[in-house]
Amino acid sequence: MSNAASPAPSAFGEHLPSFLLAVLVIAAWQAAAMLGFINGHLLGSPAGIVISAGEGIRSGDLISNTAITLYETLAGLAIGSLAGTASGLLLWFVPRISRPAEGFSILLNGVPKIALGPLIVIWFGSGVSSKIWLAAISTYAVAMISATAAVRELDRDLLNLFRTLGARRSAVLRKLILPSALPWIFSALRMNIGFALIGAVVGEYIASQNGLGHEIFVAGSLFDLNTVWLGIIVLTMMAMLLTAFVRLVEERLIRWKSGP
Amino acid sequence: MLFAPAPSFAAAPQRVVIYQAFQSLLYLPLYVGIDKGLFAAQGLDVRKVTANSGAAGVAAVIGGNATFSLQDPMTAVLANLKGADLVNVALVVNGAPVWLVTQGNSKLKTVDDLKGKTISTAIPPSTSTYLLERLLKAQKIKADLDTVQIGTEPAPMLAGRADAAALYEPQLDESLAAGGRILYAFTSHYPGGYAFSTIDTQRATVKDKPALVQDFVSGLAAAERLMHRSPETALAVAYEEFPTLPKPVIRAAVQRMVTEDVYPAGTTITKQAFANALALQVFVGNIKPGEVHYEAAVDDDFAAKADH
Amino acid sequence: MSAAGASVALSIRDLSHGFIAPDGRMRLVLDGLRLEIATAEIVSIVGRSGAGKTTLFNLISGLLSPGTGRIEIGNQRGGAAGFVAYMLQKDLLLPWRTVLQNALLGLELRGKVMARHRANATAMLERYGLGAHLDAYPAALSGGQRQRVALTRTLLTEPSILLLDEPFSALDYETRLMLEDDVMGLRSDRGISVILVTHDIEEAIAMGDRVVVLGGRPGRIIEDIPVRLATAGRRDAANAREAPEFRAYHRRLWAALKGTAEAPDSAQIPETAVPGI
Numbered sequence: 001m002s003n004a005a006s007p008a009p010s011a012f013g014e015h016l017p018s019f020l021l022a023v024l025v026i027a028a029w030q031a032a033a034m035l036g037f038i039n040g041h042l043l044g045s046p047a048g049i050v051i052s053a054g055e056g057i058r059s060g061d062l063i064s065n066t067a068i069t070l071y072e073t074l075a076g077l078a079i080g081s082l083a084g085t086a087s088g089l090l091l092w093f094v095p096r097i098s099r100p101a102e103g104f105s106i107l108l109n110g111v112p113k114i115a116l117g118p119l120i121v122i123w124f125g126s127g128v129s130s131k132i133w134l135a136a137i138s139t140y141a142v143a144m145i146s147a148t149a150a151v152r153e154l155d156r157d158l159l160n161l162f163r164t165l166g167a168r169r170s171a172v173l174r175k176l177i178l179p180s181a182l183p184w185i186f187s188a189l190r191m192n193i194g195f196a197l198i199g200a201v202v203g204e205y206i207a208s209q210n211g212l213g214h215e216i217f218v219a220g221s222l223f224d225l226n227t228v229w230l231g232i233i234v235l236t237m238m239a240m241l242l243t244a245f246v247r248l249v250e251e252r253l254i255r256w257k258s259g260p
Numbered sequence: 261m262l263f264a265p266a267p268s269f270a271a272a273p274q275r276v277v278i279y280q281a282f283q284s285l286l287y288l289p290l291y292v293g294i295d296k297g298l299f300a301a302q303g304l305d306v307r308k309v310t311a312n313s314g315a316a317g318v319a320a321v322i323g324g325n326a327t328f329s330l331q332d333p334m335t336a337v338l339a340n341l342k343g344a345d346l347v348n349v350a351l352v353v354n355g356a357p358v359w360l361v362t363q364g365n366s367k368l369k370t371v372d373d374l375k376g377k378t379i380s381t382a383i384p385p386s387t388s389t390y391l392l393e394r395l396l397k398a399q400k401i402k403a404d405l406d407t408v409q410i411g412t413e414p415a416p417m418l419a420g421r422a423d424a425a426a427l428y429e430p431q432l433d434e435s436l437a438a439g440g441r442i443l444y445a446f447t448s449h450y451p452g453g454y455a456f457s458t459i460d461t462q463r464a465t466v467k468d469k470p471a472l473v474q475d476f477v478s479g480l481a482a483a484e485r486l487m488h489r490s491p492e493t494a495l496a497v498a499y500e501e502f503p504t505l506p507k508p509v510i511r512a513a514v515q516r517m518v519t520e521d522v523y524p525a526g527t528t529i530t531k532q533a534f535a536n537a538l539a540l541q542v543f544v545g546n547i548k549p550g551e552v553h554y555e556a557a558v559d560d561d562f563a564a565k566a567d568h
Numbered sequence: 569m570s571a572a573g574a575s576v577a578l579s580i581r582d583l584s585h586g587f588i589a590p591d592g593r594m595r596l597v598l599d600g601l602r603l604e605i606a607t608a609e610i611v612s613i614v615g616r617s618g619a620g621k622t623t624l625f626n627l628i629s630g631l632l633s634p635g636t637g638r639i640e641i642g643n644q645r646g647g648a649a650g651f652v653a654y655m656l657q658k659d660l661l662l663p664w665r666t667v668l669q670n671a672l673l674g675l676e677l678r679g680k681v682m683a684r685h686r687a688n689a690t691a692m693l694e695r696y697g698l699g700a701h702l703d704a705y706p707a708a709l710s711g712g713q714r715q716r717v718a719l720t721r722t723l724l725t726e727p728s729i730l731l732l733d734e735p736f737s738a739l740d741y742e743t744r745l746m747l748e749d750d751v752m753g754l755r756s757d758r759g760i761s762v763i764l765v766t767h768d769i770e771e772a773i774a775m776g777d778r779v780v781v782l783g784g785r786p787g788r789i790i791e792d793i794p795v796r797l798a799t800a801g802r803r804d805a806a807n808a809r810e811a812p813e814f815r816a817y818h819r820r821l822w823a824a825l826k827g828t829a830e831a832p833d834s835a836q837i838p839e840t841a842v843p844g845i
Contacts, residue, residue, distance in 0.1 A: 038543045039342035041321070090476040097594055126383075126406050138500055161660050164653075166724070175677075179664045180711040207408040214383075214561060221335075221385045223342045256664045256705040 044225035049233070052226040062214060062216070066234055069200055069212040071239070072128050076135020077189075077196035084140040085185055088147025089177060102148050109141035117206045126207035135199035139192040146188035152163035186250040193242045197235065271354065273305040274503050276476060278459075279317035280333035282410070283310050285429045285505075285513055286353045286457060288498055289523055290330060293483035295497045302475035303481070314385075320463060321346065328461050328476065330388055333534070334541045336460040336502070338555050345463045347559045350477045350566075352532065353457035356446040357517065358388040359432045362424045363417060364439035371395065371444050374403045374424060380416035381426040382409040388426045391446050397543075424504035430505055433513040437506070447520050453533030454524075466559055474562050481527045481566035488525055491518050526567040529558050576642045577650060577761040578605040578628070580683055583621055583637035586786070596786035597623045601637070603780065603789065605729070606646070608755040610762040612772035614777045616825055620787030622733075625721045625765050627655045629731050639693065641729065645759055650728030655735040659714040661706040667693065667717050668698035668702040684723070692720045696750070712743035718751060721779040723758075730762045731753065748775055769825075773797075773817045774808035791824045792816070 010105065026046045033040030033047070039225050040048060056062025091101055119132060122128035162172050204213025219227035276299075280287055290308065293299050299306040312319035314331030318339050321329045329336075330524050336346040360379070362368045368377070374396070381389045384407065396403055406416045414435050416422035424443060425437060436442070458478065465474055487494040489516065517523050534554050541547040586596040597620045599649040602833060605611050626632040627639060629652055641650045653674075661670045661694040671689045672681050693699060696716040698709075706714055715735055727807045732751070752775060754760045759778065766772050773778050773795055781791040797811035808814065 039343045042339070112266070118409060121408065122412060123420070125416060125421050126408050155658075155660075158660055158662075159659055164630060165674050165677045172676060176662070181660070182664075207412075209405070209407055212368055221313060222346075223315065223318075223339050225342075235780060239804065254664075256707060 041221065042225065044181045044229045048226035048232050049229045052230045053226075055228075056230065062230070062234070065210055065212050065215050066238070068128065068210050069197075069204065069235070070238060072131040072200040072203070072211065073135055073193075073196045073242075075128075075132045076199055077139055077192055079132065080136035080139030080196065081143045081185075081192055082188055083136070083148045084143025084145075085181075085188075087140075088144040088149075089173065089181060090149060091148060092151045092173070092177060101189050102145065105141050105144045105148075108143065113195075114202050121203065121207045128211075131200045131203035131208070131211070135196040138195040138199035142192055142195065143185075143188050144245065146184045147181060150184035151177060153184075154180055155230040182254055185252070186246065190243055190250075193239060193246065197239055199236065261564050267566060271303065273308065274472065275305045276328070277307050277309060278324045278325045278328040278330060278376050279309050279311045279320040279326040280329070281314040281317050281335075284503070285498065285502065285510070286357060286517070288494055288501075288514065288517075289352050289483045291492055292487055292497045293479050293489075295332045295500065296483065296486065296493065298482040298486070299476065299479035302479040304475055304479060306476070306479075306510060308344055308516050308525055310564060311343040316475075318344075318346065318460070321460065321464050323562075325467060327472070328459050330459055331457060332385075332537075332548075333458040333460065333529070333557070334537060335385075336458075337538075337541070337552055341551065342558070345461045346533075347463050347466060348455070348529055348557055349456075349466070349473060349526050349562050350459040350462045350480050350527040351453075351455060351529045351533070351563070352459060352480070353452055353522060354436050354455075355520060355522045356387070356391055356450055356454045356456060356536075357520075357522045358446040359427055359442050360392070360424055360444040360446075361414075361417075361427050361432060361435045361440045362443050366423060366441070368443060369387055370422060371399060372401065374443075375401050376403065377403045377423040378406055378416075378421065378425060379424045380406040380408055380413050380422035382413060382494070385544075385546070386410055387540065388413075388428060392426045394540060394543050395444070395446075422568060427506065429513040429517060430465075430502070430509050432515065433509045436512070437509055444493040447522065450533075450536050452536065453530055455529050455533040455537040458529060463559075464513075470562075474565060477562040478525055481563070482489070484503075484524055484526060487518060487523050491515065494518065494523070527563040528567055530532060530561055534558055569632070575607050576604055577607045577609070578603075578642065578652075578763070579638075579640040580604070580628075581638045583627065583634055583639065584666055584786075585620075585627060585632070585635040598627075599784075599788050601787075605761050605763060607642070607728075607761055609757045610752065610755060610764065610775055610777050612764045612776035612812060613782055614754040614767060614769055614772045614779060614785070614825065615787065616764060617767075619782045619784070621729075621765050621782060624782065624787070625655050625731065625733055628652055629765065630727075644726075644728045648726075652729045652731050653722045653725055653727035654731040654732050654733065655718055655722055656716075657735055659706070659711075659718040659739055661717055661721075665703060666703050667698060667709070669780070670706065670717055671724060674721050678725065679680070688767055689720065689724055692723065696720065701767075710743075712739050712747065715739065715747060716750070719747070723754070723760075732762065732764045732766075734766050734768070736771075745805040749795050752804065753776065760841065769818055769821050770809065773814060774805055779817070780783075780822060781821065783825065783827075790827075791821075809811040809842030 030046045033039045033045035045089045053062065091097065092100055113134065116137065120134050158176060159172070162176055201213035204211040205217045208214040212235055216228050216231035218230065280290065294306050294308065301455040309326065311320060314335040317326070317329035317331050318335050322344050324341065330352055333348045334347060360371070368374065377391065381392055384390070387558055389405070389407065406422050408416060411431065413425045413427050414431050417425040422537050461473060495511060495514050498514050499507060502510060533552050534557065538547065538552060580601055583598060583601040585598045586594050589595045596801040601624070605646060608754055613624065614622060623632065627634055628736055641652065644650045646780060649790070662673065669688060671693060673687050675681050690702065695700060698713060698716060701709060701713070706717070709717070736747045739747065747772065751762055753764065764772065776795050778794050779795060795817060797808055797809050797813055799807040801807065
């Protein structure tokens with residue numbers, strides 16, 4: 001709909017200002033470190049971070065640690081989301097315990113998962129399983145509450161229509177409840193990416209042999225701030241990529257949302 | 261503001277903040293100094309803050325939130341390598357108070373039996389873990405390490421996931437009380453001393469406020485002498501500071517550490533003690549050989565005056 | 569019995585229905601209704617708010633079970649059992665299904681969808697002018713188009729009775745006339761009976777062979793008026809409203825409605841559907 005006089009802004013053009021700002025900040029930081037305004041050794045500097053990254057890639061440690069944390073996050077996210085969504089949706093089959101169960105899960109969600117960390121590590125050891133459990137627990141409640149809300153928001157008249165058309169409960173679940181809950185499920189998933197990541201990283205802080213959280217923790221204790229920054233940057237990129245991926249899948253599956 | 265060069269009881273005591281890495285039985289000399297008024301006698305009102313890690317304590321000193329910190333001297337040394345300027349001034353924990361323990365019914369008898377087994381130890385950087393790694397390498401033993409939060413090392417062993425554990429006190433005496441057995445004691449291997457935990461401060465503080473630093477070290481030295489003269493006094497302070505630990509465990513632990521000189525008789529950090537601690541960090545690879553020197557890292561003038 | 573020997577599609581006898589009020593007493597919503605609907609007949613039911621229209625709707629559709637009395641549904645022309653299908657103001661289309669998939673929903677829930685079902689559905693959709701939109705999603709359609717898809721879905725299950733709850737009131741006038749024509753065409757094409765529950769007296773007269781007035785508290789059938797309009801040519805939604813008798817029917821029905829006492833506290837009678845199944 002743009003006329004020839006003013007072309008529509010491209011995606012590149014939209015992001016250019018924030019990109020330039022980021023470059024400016026990095027340049028200022030590096031300059032401050034080089035000129036001695038801040039202690040680049042103690043507080044880290046962009047150049048130092050790049051060097052750390054290079055070493056990490058060469059030794060393979062950065063890649064393997066990233067892979068481990070990614071694995072823990074995805075596994076925990078998958079388990080927590082599946083279990084939570086299934087619980088929320090299936091409770092529709094047993095409405096009598098749906099209300100108290102939802103109340104219970106809200107209570108559960110109120111417990112700070114970080115506080116459960118040491119407990120879980122003692123139960124499950126310092127390997128990847130404790131991190132996956134922590135990530136799963138962190139994501140379960142949100143997934144369940146979302147799914148329960150999706151079911152409750154379902155149009156009563158649609159439900160009645162299915163009933164009068166003679167649909168069995170399993171057909172209602174498959175053809176009505178599940179598709180209508182998809183938008184809710186996806187928004188919960190997007191939220192849960194952050195929670196799963198936090199769960200995995202906190203687990204690694206508490207006890208681990210490897211992973212990005214472990215790397216950040218140890219580097220912090222050794223005053224290697226560049227590696228700390230590197231870890232933080234990689235974690236952030238991981239979160240962003242996962243979110244973008246989920247959005248992509250969401251758009252594919254929920255094509256019908258776009259109207260005229 | 262109100263500062264008298266010599267301890268003056270008329271002036272108000274000067275407030276001093278010290279960050280300790282943990283609230284630990286190993287740091288009893290500090291608690292004796294505070295609880296028995298030995299710092300107060302030097303005109304100091306000492307407040308301790310628990311930092312939850314050695315690095316956090318050192319960071320507090322660098323940032324100016326604390327005058328002193330108490331932790332592994334190597335933490336301050338590592339910070340110096342990154343451009344900080346800290347110096348170690350007094351010894352608080354001597355020897356290497358780390359023990360390898362198994363459960364009473366375990367079949368393990370010697371260190372060699374650890375081949376192929378799992379040992380639970382504190383998540384690095386922890387001196388206990390480094391000592392263990394070096395021991396295993398020296399004896400050419402391959403074992404799996406289950407790294408957990410410091411203080412929870414017995415848990416995997418009790419849960420059956422580990423065959424042995426590398427412990428500090430009071431976990432050692434807690435395990436022994438529960439029927440455990442010592443497989444190996446690191447304490448007996450450093451006759452020249454081992455700078456395990458020390459007091460450090462900024463070099464600028466040493467330059468600008470030498471009397472303050474001297475008062476603190478003197479108070480600490482008095483506490484250490486008191487502990488050796490009267491272990492019962494040390495024990496009483498320990499009971500107060502750790503009300504949730506069973507008294508028999510505290511008694512056994514404190515007696516052990518007094519006898520084995522883990523609580524040092526004086527505050528001086530000797531060259532040998534420092535070198536032993538440094539060697540471990542070089543082994544692990546955190547510090548390169550020749551990178552660090554005793555003269556730059558330690559200022560023993562204050563300890564020398566305080567120990568007389 | 570009904571007129572001219574035509575068979576009975578729906579028979580309501582001595583129907584009463586009520587609910588337990590918060591104070592524990594039984595409140596009667598409908599009292600002793602008696603109504604018969606013949607095959608291929610269109611009957612409009614009008615009444616003021618609170619007269620029990622919605623309760624009657626839910627009883628006929630099967631969402632509620634009658635307190636006392638009977639609702640009987642006659643067999644279809646071929647001998648198959650008759651049943652009631654309904655349409656609401658909401659089209660109840662599933663947004664994640666295409667137009668064609670939505671149309672096939674009723675059949676799908678009853679059994680497998682065969683190729684002939686698909687062909688049938690496509691033909692019907694084409695007849696309603698939706699041939700180009702078979703793969704579109706409901707969000708892309710106008711309100712009128714969506715109601716036509718809903719109508720297709722409803723008709724594909726081959727009901728004998730179509731029960732309508734003001735399905736066209738949210739649409740613009742022209743579209744509404746079009747859809748009214750669609751419905752009126754059904755009885756000649758397929759022999760389907762239509763029960764139209766509505767607020768709108770004009771629509772009731774334009775579409776109905778009879779208009780039944782529900783009124784009073786509890787609701788009873790006050791009037792049952794056959795509608796005869798002299799139209800130019802076959803009656804349709806537009807020329808019905810032009811017929812000379814139209815205004816007279818309107819006055820009569822309006823008077824009948826005004827004469828019925830409005831339920832003093834219509835909020836007390838629950839009009840929401842409570843599934844009895």
